[in-house]
Amino acid sequence: MNEMIRSLENKPGLSTVGGIDCDLHPASPATKTLLPYLEEYWRETFVMRGVDRLSLAMTSSPSRAPINVRSDWKAESGFAGDTLEAVRTQALDPFGTRLAICNVLHGSMIMHSDDMAAALCGAVNEWLAREWLDREPRLRGSIIVSAQNSDLAVAEIEKRAADHRFVQVLILAQNDEPLGRRRYWPIYEAAARNKLPLCIHAGGSNRHAPTATGWPSYFVESYVAQASIFESQLLSLVAEGVFHKVPDLKVVFAESGFTWLPSFFWRADKTWRGVRAETPWLTEQPSDIVKRHVRFTLHPVDAPDQDALARTLEHIDCDDILLFSTDYPHAQFDGLNALPAAFGETLAKKILIDNPLATYPRIAADFQKEVAK
């Protein structure tokens, strides 16, 4: 039975050496760790209110759930990826990773207070720069922001953009409203202005149920439901005309899965043909817009076997769309089998290197500088 489900790994994965890992998760920092990176007001009030003793881990991403901690990567603490040493020896060295983008999943992005959220996001970004990026040249960062207040998010983006080790802006999949809504557009304009893709990562605020049928009992259900949330976000971004308004914007869906893309294309394109009078600014079918503007990190690969994966890739019919990721330390595959054989060597190279370079201008600039040397 398990054999059937895991047969995607019945062949050894392809080599990942020299690849750019577009979704790697250093453990979410303890709040106390962030105190030195907060402004004085927040430092004082956090201690006064006992916030420094709260974990601020998100229900959408329980740190010790089996999907979030691969058992052979789990430290004695029960967490994984909580030291630079662990990331080096478990995630960077074994895969031969050339560069990895750190996506810190932290409750700062979903605090109800706009100001507290912004202060915490700023502290996490500073912590990432000082504790990780300064110490390991193979690491790159994502600027985390809280999407709920676009003024504050834009300020953080502009402040952090000067540091070119930050290569994208990171928000979560579930927010107050669908992400195509105009309240979020200033964030997209700021990202594009600074040549930063917008990364939308699984997880979210839980301010409304993660499904249209209410609150699921189990975490596994809400994890499965992330794919539907991503589909809604994808159609929202397309239908609202975000890519028409901000033509330079690149969006990266992280930990969204991608094997649902064919059915998305088939349904969205067909429905668009029927109701396109509703969104007259959309002069192309949704799949064409997605293929040009949206990228997907590799994991999770939700396919049961090599054949289903190969057929799905043919259905997607776009070699530019996937970006290599390990999703470290999440449990998406065994051993070093991060890149299933079905991709083949040619597409593997695109996923590992070419597609990330085409997506992240700042990483591409680094590569060019190295070549010039």
Add this chain to the structure above:
Amino acid sequence: MNQAVLEKEKNAEAKLGIVDCDIHPAFGTPNELAKFLPQRWRDHLADYGQRSANPLVGTLPYPRMTPGNGMRRDAWPPNGGPPASDLAYLQEQLLDPLGIEYGILQPLAAGSSTLNQDLGAAMCAAVNDWQLDKWTGPEPRLKASISVAQEDAAAAIAEIEARIGDRSFVQIAIPPRTIEPAGRRRYWPIYEAAEHYDMPIGMHSAAFGWHTNSGAGWLNFYIEEHYAFSHSLQSVVTSMVFEGVFERFPKLKLIVVEGGFAWAAPLMWRLDKQWERMRSEVPHVKRPPSEYIRENVWFTTQPIEEPENNRHLLDTLRWVGADRLMFSTDYPHWDFDDPRYAFKVPLSPTERQQIFRENAKQVYRLP
């Protein structure tokens, strides 16, 4: 148009009648249901209206692209009234020319989503009487759905038991967007009754619900709402599997209606993978989710997904299984699927029989 038929009818079996699993009967006048309602509820409706968790009274919050809440423009009966409100015209436009041997009525009167639960139960009972009176009585090709107000399980079961002796009814209709996810235990008495009486549960895409219409929040456009209908159905399947409904009621039949079906393959893949990872959270789920789905769940086909390369749909058919699919038109809605043109890929005679006829005949126990 006549050249669009890729799948030619080559043999005698193909001439057998079709079962259409999704036909929407309509009221000829706004008050047509009144004669089936007690006076108390007629007065209540006149004074307070039929309130649901929906901002507008008596209309959909996302206007459709054609009049009458998204009707086919050619479906307005010549004798007046809205589309699918006139039996003679429904026979003339749908049943007769398309060779429909059985048509399953999916009334959308939304008693199930009415906030006042007693009113909801009364509306469901009235809709059930109305189906017999206006549709299945005069036209035996049509089969009815037992509408129930599922949030009050006791009232729902009373309604099921009141109707169960009449084989004009072939399924129990519950909307997918319930107060709690469909697998939660408050609904189990209904599933127990459905299994006991061997009546499938039909869950038809719904514009009404108690929560945001997507996990991403309230959507802006109809194109988004239309897409999200398929997500509610995915949530239903996910919830029923992980709550252990099919483990507890192994003979229960679930039909998800008007959501398409191409998503079913990647959903099963994702469910299986995550079940394997997080079995410790759901120890009552003994088998991979896809196994329950392949035994207990059927999908109606409309709105059929249309790949740019038609043949890609053959992979979907292989992954989902022709034994899981049941053809539906969604008459008289704008995105109607015509049985002659819906499948733009060649089906084997066996697949064609399964999808257009045999699966539905078995699931609904049609003669």
